[in-house]
Amino acid sequence: MDFLQNLVHGVGVALSPVNVLLCFAGCMLGTLIGVLPGIGPIATIAILLPLTFGLDPTAALIMLAGIYYGAQYGGSTASILLNIPGESSAVVTALDGHEMARQGRAGAALGISAIGSFVAGTIATVVIAALASPLASLALVFGPAEYFALMLTGLAFAVLLARGSVFKAIIMILIGILLSTIGPDLTTGQLRLTFGAVWLADGIEIALLGMGLFGIAEVFRSLEHGEARQVRQTRIGSLLPSREELRASARPILRGTLLGSILGILPGNGAVLAPYASYTLEKKLARQPGRFGRGAIEGVAGPESANNAGAQTSFIPLLTLGIPPNAVMALMVGAMTIHGIVPGPQIMTKMPDLFWGLIASMWMGNLMLLIINLPLVGLWVKLLNVPYRLMFVGIVIFCCIGVYSINSEPADILIMAALAVFGYALSKFNFEPAPLTLGFVLGRMMEENLRQALMISRGSFLTFVERPIAAFFIVLAIVMLAVGILPSIRRGRDEVFVD
Amino acid sequence: MSLLNKGGDGIHPVIRSPQNFVAGAFLIVAAAFVVWMLSGLSQGTLRTMGPAMVPRWTAVGIGLGGAVLVVLSFLKEGEALERWHLRGPIFVLASLVIFAATIRSVGFLVAAPLSMLTAGFGSREVRPLELVIFTVAMTVFCAVVFRVLLNQPLPMLVLPALSIQF
Known part of the structure; x- marks a missing residue:
C-alpha cells in the first residue's frame, strides 16, 4: 500500500492554503468560461492557460487541474440547462439532463452530476495512484519503436471513435500531423513551412488550435442560427436529489466510473467513448428502457461519472508514458513544458511533490465542485441568461486575451483567426476536428520516435515487427482500422442516439 | 464552378x-x-x-x-455544398484583426472596446446601445480580472505622445 502513503503525502502538498486557493480560483474560472455555450474544456483551458504561467510548477498544475474540472462541470451545466453541449462527451448528458430540466428537475440533474463526478473522481484518483508506478516501470522497456507503434494505435483508435466517414477521419489525422511539423525540425533545426515568418518559427501552439477550431469556429456556427436557443426559465428545484433518485443512481455511478476509468487509460482519447458506453449500458440494463431520453436520472448519473472518471484516468498515459491522449492533456503538456517539466515516467521519481500533489489536487478539484460550485449554480444560470448576441462578443474577447497572454504576440491572434476559418470550413464539409487535434498533438513525438527507431534499425521498417511490443501495437492498430471500416459496427455505434 | x-x-x-x-x-x-x-x-x-x-x-x-x-x-451520391453564412465570420474576423493591430500600439483599453463593438455586429440581432454598455462593462471587467487580479501581461494603455504606458 505504498501508493496510499504517497497519496497522503500528495494531499499534504495540495492542502497548502495557497494551493487550495488556486485550485478554487481555477474551478471558478473554469466553470465561468466552460459554462458559456459552445465552449468545451479544450477552448476553456486554452483561454485560461496563460494564467498559470507565473506560478511555480506544482501550483500551476494544481490550478490547471481546477480549471479542467471547472470546465467539465461548466459544460455539463450548459448542456443540462440549455441543451447546448460544449463538447461531444456532454452530448449524452444533454439527452436526459435537459429533459429533467424541462420537467423542473434541473437541480437534481446538476446535483447528481456533481455527486456522480465526485464519486467517480475519488475512485479514479485511487486508480491513478495505484497504476502509476507499475505503468511507469513499463515505460522503461519502451524504446522509440514501441512509442511510435503505441501512438499509431492511439491514432487508429481515434479514427475508430470519429463520427462520420473513417476515410475523412484519416485525412484529418494527416492534416493534424502536417500542421504539427510547422516550425523547426527537432534534429536539424531547419525551419519548415513557415513562409519565412518569424511568428511561425516556433510552430503553432496547441492552445491556438484549441481556441480557433473549438472556440471561434463554434461562434461562427452558432451565429448562423441567431437567437434560436431558449433559456430554461423554469425553476431549478432542489439541488439535492431525493433518496429515491440517489438509490437509482448509485449503481449507474459505480458502473460508469468503472467504464470511464478503463476507457480513459487507452491512448487515443478513449475517454470520449466513456459517456456513450455508459449510457448504452444503463439503457440496456434498465427495467424500462423507454424512460431514457425522457428524464431518467440514470442517464445523467452514469455518463457524467464515466466522463469524469475517464477525464481523470486519461492523465495516466501522460504521467507515465509522456504521451498526451487528447487535446486537453496536450495543453497540460504545454503548461508543463513552460515550467521546464518533461512529462513522463521520470516525473514520479524526480518530482514526487509535483506528481502526488497533482493527483491529490484532482481529487480536491472534484471536492471543490461539489461543495463550492454547486451552490453557485444560480450564478451560472444568470450567466446563461445573457443573450447570445452579447455572449459571443465575450467569447471573442476572452479568446483574444487568452491568445495574447501566451506569447504577447499579436500575430498569434491572426493564426487563431485563420484556424477558426479552417474549422468553420471543416464543419461545412463534414470533417470532424477531433482526429485532427490528436494528429497534431502526437505528430511531433511520432516523427521523433520514428526517426530514432529507424536510426537504430538502420532504416529498416522490420523493427516494428521484430520487437514484440511494437508488433503487438501495430497489429492492434490494424485491427482497429479494420473494425472501423466494417459497416455493421459503425451502425451499432450510431444507434445510441436514435429514439 | x-x-x-x-x-x-x-x-x-x-x-x-x-x-x-x-x-x-x-x-x-x-x-x-x-x-x-x-x-x-x-x-x-x-x-x-x-x-x-x-x-x-x-x-x-x-x-x-x-x-x-x-x-x-x-x-457515389453525396451531400450538396452547405451554405456559408458570411456575416458572423466577417465581423468576428475583422474584430480579431483590429485587436491584433491595436493591442500593442494603443493598448487593451482601446483595443478591447473597438474589437468588441465590431464583433457585435456579426449577430443579426445586434442592438447597438446594449452592445455599447456591454462593451464598456466587459472592458472594465477584463482589465480588473486579467490585469489587476491575475497580473497578465496585457498592455493597458499606450500613448507615446503623452508618454503613457501601463
Whole structure:
C-alpha cells in the first residue's frame, strides 16, 4: 500500500492554503468560461492557460487541474440547462439532463452530476495512484519503436471513435500531423513551412488550435442560427436529489466510473467513448428502457461519472508514458513544458511533490465542485441568461486575451483567426476536428520516435515487427482500422442516439 | 464552378457529391502547395531522416486522400455544398484583426472596446446601445480580472505622445 502513503503525502502538498486557493480560483474560472455555450474544456483551458504561467510548477498544475474540472462541470451545466453541449462527451448528458430540466428537475440533474463526478473522481484518483508506478516501470522497456507503434494505435483508435466517414477521419489525422511539423525540425533545426515568418518559427501552439477550431469556429456556427436557443426559465428545484433518485443512481455511478476509468487509460482519447458506453449500458440494463431520453436520472448519473472518471484516468498515459491522449492533456503538456517539466515516467521519481500533489489536487478539484460550485449554480444560470448576441462578443474577447497572454504576440491572434476559418470550413464539409487535434498533438513525438527507431534499425521498417511490443501495437492498430471500416459496427455505434 | 452547377441541374449529374468534390480538390491543391514549399529541404534517407521527410509524405498522403474524394464524388451520391453564412465570420474576423493591430500600439483599453463593438455586429440581432454598455462593462471587467487580479501581461494603455504606458 505504498501508493496510499504517497497519496497522503500528495494531499499534504495540495492542502497548502495557497494551493487550495488556486485550485478554487481555477474551478471558478473554469466553470465561468466552460459554462458559456459552445465552449468545451479544450477552448476553456486554452483561454485560461496563460494564467498559470507565473506560478511555480506544482501550483500551476494544481490550478490547471481546477480549471479542467471547472470546465467539465461548466459544460455539463450548459448542456443540462440549455441543451447546448460544449463538447461531444456532454452530448449524452444533454439527452436526459435537459429533459429533467424541462420537467423542473434541473437541480437534481446538476446535483447528481456533481455527486456522480465526485464519486467517480475519488475512485479514479485511487486508480491513478495505484497504476502509476507499475505503468511507469513499463515505460522503461519502451524504446522509440514501441512509442511510435503505441501512438499509431492511439491514432487508429481515434479514427475508430470519429463520427462520420473513417476515410475523412484519416485525412484529418494527416492534416493534424502536417500542421504539427510547422516550425523547426527537432534534429536539424531547419525551419519548415513557415513562409519565412518569424511568428511561425516556433510552430503553432496547441492552445491556438484549441481556441480557433473549438472556440471561434463554434461562434461562427452558432451565429448562423441567431437567437434560436431558449433559456430554461423554469425553476431549478432542489439541488439535492431525493433518496429515491440517489438509490437509482448509485449503481449507474459505480458502473460508469468503472467504464470511464478503463476507457480513459487507452491512448487515443478513449475517454470520449466513456459517456456513450455508459449510457448504452444503463439503457440496456434498465427495467424500462423507454424512460431514457425522457428524464431518467440514470442517464445523467452514469455518463457524467464515466466522463469524469475517464477525464481523470486519461492523465495516466501522460504521467507515465509522456504521451498526451487528447487535446486537453496536450495543453497540460504545454503548461508543463513552460515550467521546464518533461512529462513522463521520470516525473514520479524526480518530482514526487509535483506528481502526488497533482493527483491529490484532482481529487480536491472534484471536492471543490461539489461543495463550492454547486451552490453557485444560480450564478451560472444568470450567466446563461445573457443573450447570445452579447455572449459571443465575450467569447471573442476572452479568446483574444487568452491568445495574447501566451506569447504577447499579436500575430498569434491572426493564426487563431485563420484556424477558426479552417474549422468553420471543416464543419461545412463534414470533417470532424477531433482526429485532427490528436494528429497534431502526437505528430511531433511520432516523427521523433520514428526517426530514432529507424536510426537504430538502420532504416529498416522490420523493427516494428521484430520487437514484440511494437508488433503487438501495430497489429492492434490494424485491427482497429479494420473494425472501423466494417459497416455493421459503425451502425451499432450510431444507434445510441436514435429514439 | 460551372461544372458544379451543371451537375446540380441535370438528371444524371456529373458530380454526384459536390461536397466531396470541392473538399478533395482543395486538399489536392493544398498538398501540392505544401510539397512545393518543402522543395528546398532535404528528405534524407530512412536511416537518417531529413526535415522534409515526414511533412512531404504526409502531404502526399493528404493529396492522395483528396484524389480519392474527388473520384468518389463522381461515383457515389453525396451531400450538396452547405451554405456559408458570411456575416458572423466577417465581423468576428475583422474584430480579431483590429485587436491584433491595436493591442500593442494603443493598448487593451482601446483595443478591447473597438474589437468588441465590431464583433457585435456579426449577430443579426445586434442592438447597438446594449452592445455599447456591454462593451464598456466587459472592458472594465477584463482589465480588473486579467490585469489587476491575475497580473497578465496585457498592455493597458499606450500613448507615446503623452508618454503613457501601463
